[in-house]
Amino acid sequence: MGKAEILQIVTGFLGSLSFGILFNIRGVRLFWAALAGFFSWSLFLILAFWIPSEPVRYFIVAVTVSIYAEIMARVLKTPTTTFHMTALIPLIPGGSLYYTMASLFGGNLSNFLEKAVYTLELSVSLALGIVLVTAVAHTITRLRKPAAK
Amino acid sequence: MxxxxxxxxxxxxxxxxxxxxxxxxxxxxxxxxxxxxxxxxxxxxxxxxxxxxxxxxxxxxxxxxxxxxxxxxxxxxxxxxxxxxxxxxxxxxxxxxxxxxxxxxxETKVYSFGVQCLVCAVIAGAFTLFFGGGLADALVSLCVGALVKLLSKICEKTVTSRIFDKFLCAFAASLLAFIAMRLSLISGVDKVIIGNIMSLIPGIGLTNALRDLFTGDHIAGLIRTIESGLIALVIAAGYFLSAILMGGV
Structure with a gap:
């Protein structure tokens, strides 16, 4: 792992921590939430050794991070969103969105479409990963204590 | 009851x-x-x-x-x-x-405005480095981040539309980046703008929207999807306007 990757992990963690503060997460929960951002980007970079496709890696990271979120939410008795949001911060396709805009502005239409679809692809991978874990987690909770109906 | x-x-x-x-x-x-x-x-x-x-x-x-x-x-x-x-x-x-x-x-406390400004500056700076910007880019980004937060605070009080608020922030961030480039503080605007739009773009909004859609809350999901799409559009519009004003990329 090179210098650039280490810098990314450190700044990704800083970014997650800062967003955690903006979202008004406090105390121990802030620490665990920021750590989720650290894990998510580290995992994304490590997976690059085996899986070249970014959307696939996004999906795997989303699944892993969601499992982490579900576990931490139960341990710390707080909504899972707390951990989901901070964990996803480094994965937000900000760069991708910028280059989408820039190519639209530059009038490069085929480039724009390619970038726009790619940005959407990344978001959908993330959402699918989260939905999968959330659905499984809900089913497990339901099985353990049936909702009063 | x-x-x-x-x-x-x-x-x-x-x-x-x-x-x-x-x-x-x-x-x-x-x-x-x-x-x-x-x-x-x-x-x-x-x-x-x-x-x-x-x-x-x-x-x-x-x-x-x-x-x-x-x-x-x-x-x-x-x-x-x-x-x-x-x-x-x-x-x-x-x-x-x-x-x-x-x-x-x-009456739950929130972090003070000073802390929030600092945090926004750190977000902008950190993500400029994250996306491969240099030290100069990061420093400019840091200042722009704090200024944009200040602007969004003013907007919160005066502008009622959240979408328009995003437009102004994106416009200001891009404009400041272009000005910094003119003053030759930085060599390109892209990294600074990316760092600053990280806190504006609806990445989380879109992810939540898709999540709602897939878990069966269709209407809530659709509303959120439209909202994220609109926000992405106005951010692009803010960027375009400043790019046109400053004479192209």
Whole structure:
């Protein structure tokens, strides 16, 4: 792992921590939430050794991070969103969105479409990963204590 | 029962305002109402409206609705609201007790504005480095981040439309980046702008929107998808305007 990757992990963690503060997460929960951002980007970079496709890696990271979120939410008795949001911060396709805009502005239409679809692809991978874990987690909770109906 | 329902509605409404998922709020309200002795509860919630009907043991039906305007993200308050709703489910509290607890939660502290400015500057700087910017880019980005936060604070008080607010922020961030480039502080605007739009773009909004869609809250999901699309558009518009003003990329 090179210098650039280490810098990314450190700044990704800083970014997650800062967003955690903006979202008004406090105390121990802030620490665990920021750590989720650290894990998510580290995992994304490590997976690059085996899986070249970014959307696939996004999906795997989303699944892993969601499992982490579900576990931490139960341990710390707080909504899972707390951990989901901070964990996803480094994965937000900000760069991708910028280059989408820039190519639209530059009038490069085929480039724009390619970038726009790619940005959407990344978001959908993330959402699918989260939905999968959330659905499984809900089913497990339901099985353990049936909702009063 | 009527007052208990009002309490449950208050808690649910605030959970939504603090950024809870629709699913969570529906679940919490249902559990609370059932533990308060309702026979049946019907709930319909989307991000901007809540409708709840409970049937009392005597057969009476009570309905309340709420209009939700403006949501933000306040995890500490959501955490405490969630705790309160769980407490109500396990050991039914009286109306006055719930009101007292609720009032305490409403006074939950937020980080001071100074801290928020600092944090926004750090976000912008950190992500400029993250996306491969140099030290000069990061320093410029840091300053722009703080200024944009200041602007969004002013907008919060004066501009009513959240979308327009995003437009102004994106415009200001890009404009400052272009100015910095003209002053030859930085060699290109891209890294600085990327760092700054990280806190504006609806990445989380879009992810949540897709999540709602896939978990069955279709209407809430659609509303959020449209919102994210619009925000992405106005950010692009803000960038375009400043790029045109400053004479191209």
């Amino acid at each position: 009527k007052e208990l329902l009002t309490c449950a509605m208050d808690i649910g409404e605030q959970m939504l305002v603090c950024g809870a998922e629709v699913h969570r709020v529906e679940d919490s309200i249902q559990r609370m109402c059932l533990s308060m002795g309702a026979k049946r509860v019907d709930i319909f919630i989307i991000t901007s409206s809540m409708v709840v009907t409970v049937y009392t043991p005597s057969g009476e039906a009570l309905t309340q609705t709420r209009r939700i305007t403006g949501t933000g993200t306040n995890m500490e308050r959501l955490h405490r609201l969630n705790d309160l709703s769980r407490k109500i489910c396990t050991s039914p509290l009286g109306v006055t007790e719930i009101r007292e607890e609720f009032q305490k939660i409403q």
